[in-house]
Amino acid sequence: MFTPEALKKELAKPKQIVVTTHHKPDGDALGSSLAIYHWLKAKGHTVHVIVPSDFPFFLDWMPGRDAVLVYTADQAANDTLIAKADLIFCLDFNWLTRTHAMEDALKKAAGTKIMIDHHLEPEGFDDFRHWDSQAAASAQLVYDFITNVMDDHQAITAEIASCLYTGIMTDTGSFRFQATTPAVHLIAADLITLGAINWEIHESVYNSFTENRLKFLGFCLLNRLEVIAEYRTALFYISRQDLVRFQVGTGDTEGLVNYALAISGMKLAALIIDRTELVKLSLRSTGDFPCNEVCKKYFNGGGHRNAAGGNSNEPLENVVKKFKSILPEYKALLIA
Ligand code: 5GP
Ligand code: MN
Numbered sequence: 001m002f003t004p005e006a007l008k009k010e011l012a013k014p015k016q017i018v019v020t021t022h023h024k025p026d027g028d029a030l031g032s033s034l035a036i037y038h039w040l041k042a043k044g045h046t047v048h049v050i051v052p053s054d055f056p057f058f059l060d061w062m063p064g065r066d067a068v069l070v071y072t073a074d075q076a077a078n079d080t081l082i083a084k085a086d087l088i089f090c091l092d093f094n095w096l097t098r099t100h101a102m103e104d105a106l107k108k109a110a111g112t113k114i115m116i117d118h119h120l121e122p123e124g125f126d127d128f129r130h131w132d133s134q135a136a137a138s139a140q141l142v143y144d145f146i147t148n149v150m151d152d153h154q155a156i157t158a159e160i161a162s163c164l165y166t167g168i169m170t171d172t173g174s175f176r177f178q179a180t181t182p183a184v185h186l187i188a189a190d191l192i193t194l195g196a197i198n199w200e201i202h203e204s205v206y207n208s209f210t211e212n213r214l215k216f217l218g219f220c221l222l223n224r225l226e227v228i229a230e231y232r233t234a235l236f237y238i239s240r241q242d243l244v245r246f247q248v249g250t251g252d253t254e255g256l257v258n259y260a261l262a263i264s265g266m267k268l269a270a271l272i273i274d275r276t277e278l279v280k281l282s283l284r285s286t287g288d289f290p291c292n293e294v295c296k297k298y299f300n301g302g303g304h305r306n307a308a309g310g311n312s313n314e315p316l317e318n319v320v321k322k323f324k325s326i327l328p329e330y331k332a333l334l335i336a
Contacts, residue, residue: 002112002128004149010087010112011150014044018085018111022093023052023100024250027170027205029092030055032116032138034064035163036089039146039155048081052102056251058208062166063159071102078105085111092138092167094122094131095302116141119303120292133304136179139167143187158195165196170205173258178306216246220256227263231327231334234260235270237320243273257282267334270323274316281319282309289333298326 002010019037021029033049040047050069059065071078082088082105094117096103106113106125115126118135130145143164147153156164168188172180175188192198209217220236227234236256242248253273260269261284268289271282281299283291284307291308295301299319301310312319327334 002114007114007128008150011040011043011045014046015086016081016084017045017047017087017089018082018109019047019049019089019091020099020102020106021051021091022098025051025053025055025059025092026254027059028137028139028167030059030062030065030068031163031165031167031170032091032142033089034062034068035139035142035146035160035167036091036116037064037067038157038160038163039152040089042155042157048085050078050081050102052099054250056254057249058205058251058254059166061204063162071105075101078102082106082109082111085109087112087114090115090117090126091142092117092119094119094126096123096125116145121302134179136177136181136184137168137171139164139171140184140187142167143191156191156194161191161194161196162201165191165198166201166205169198169201174202174206210252212246213248213252216242216248216252217256217259219246221259225260227266228324228327231331232265232267233270233327233334234263234266234268235272235320235323236260237316238271238273239316240274240276243275257284260284261286268327268330272316272319272323278311278313279316279319280309280311281323283307287333288336289330294326294330298322 017040019033021033037047037049050071052071054070069078088109088111090113096106099106112127113125115129116138117131118133118138120133130141130149135141224236224238257269257271267286269284273280285291290305292303292305295303295308295310299310299312303309
C-alpha cells in the first residue's frame with residue numbers, strides 16, 4: 001500500500017497515466033474520471049481516459065469527453081496504453097469485474113493502481129485507496145482527494161469543478177438522496193464558486209431528452225409498470241422489442257426506475273430490461289431495504305443499500321418471476 005506522501009512523490013515527475021472507470025459510465029464515473037484527467041494533465045502527465053463502453057448522450061458535453069477512448073474500439077492500442085502505464089486511476093468501482101472487457105488487461109497491468117470509490121466491499125486490487133462507502137459520490141471523494149490528500153485545492157479549475165459537480169449531482173439524484181449531507185452541499189457550493197455553472201449542468205443532463213426518449217418514458221409508465229401493493233413494490237419490465245421500437249440508446253433508461261418509487265408508499269422499485277447480452281436488473285429502495293444484498297444473492301451483482309444492480313442469463317419472464325418470488329422473504333422490511 002502507498003502512503004499519500006509516496007503518491008505525491010510519484011506524481012512529482014511526469015508519468016504515463018491511464019484513468020478508467022466502470023462499464024457504461026454514469027455521471028459520477030465519467031465526472032470523476034474527467035476531473036482526475038484534467039488535474040493530472042495540468043501537472044504535465046501524459047493521461048489517457050479509457051472507458052469499457054460507450055456512455056450516455058446526456059454526458060456528451062462534459063469537458064474532456066473528446067479525449068475519452070472506448071476500450072473495445074481499439075483493444076490492441078488500449079491494451080498497450082494500460083500495460084505501459086506507470087499509474088492507473090480506477091474511479092467509481094472497486095471490483096475489476098465491473099470493467100467487463102477491460103478486466104484482464106487491468107489485472108495484468110503492472111502500474112500502481114489508485115482506487116477512488118464509494119462502493120461497499122472493495123476487492124483489494126488497489127495499491128492506494130481513497131474509499132468511503134458513506135460518500136454520496138466518487139466525485140465527492142475525488143474533491144476530497146485533491147483538496148485534503150494531495151493538498152491541491154488551488155488546482156481545481158472550472159473544468160474540474162464542472163466534472164465533479166456533475167458526478168455529485170447525478171449520484172445524489174440532484175441532491176435528494178439520503179447521502180446528501182451538509183458536507184455535500186458545502187462541496188457543491190465550493191464547486192459553483194470555482195466555476196461550475198450549476199443550472200447549465202442541470203439543463204445539459206436532465207433536459208436533453210430526444211422525442212423518442214420521452215415517448216418511451218410515457219409508454220413504460222402506461223404499459224410496462226406493475227404495482228405489487230402487498231409488498232409495496234413497483235416494477236418496470238422492458239422487452240427487446242420495446243427497446244427497438246423506441247430506438248432506446250445508452251442512457252435512455254436512466255432514471256426510469258425512480259418513477260416507480262415516486263408512487264406514494266412504495267419501498268422498492270425494480271427495472272428489468274432485456275438487453276442484447278443479458279437481462280439487466282436495477283433496484284432502488286427507501287429506508288432499510290438492502291438492494292445490494294438482493295442483487296448479490298440472486299442477480300450476480302451488488303451496489304449500495306438503496307441503489308444496486310445485477311444481471312441474469314435467463315429470459316426476461318423468468319427474471320421477473322424470480323424477482324417476484326423473492327419478495328415474501330423480505331416482507332417484514334417491505335411493509336414495516
Ligand atoms: P444501476 O441500477 O443504475 O445500473 O446501478 C446502480 C448501482 O448499482 C451502481 O451505482 C452500482 O453501484 C451498482 N451496480 C449496478 N450494476 C451492478 C453490477 O452488475 N454489479 C455490481 N457489483 N454492482 C452493480
Ligand atoms: Mn458513483
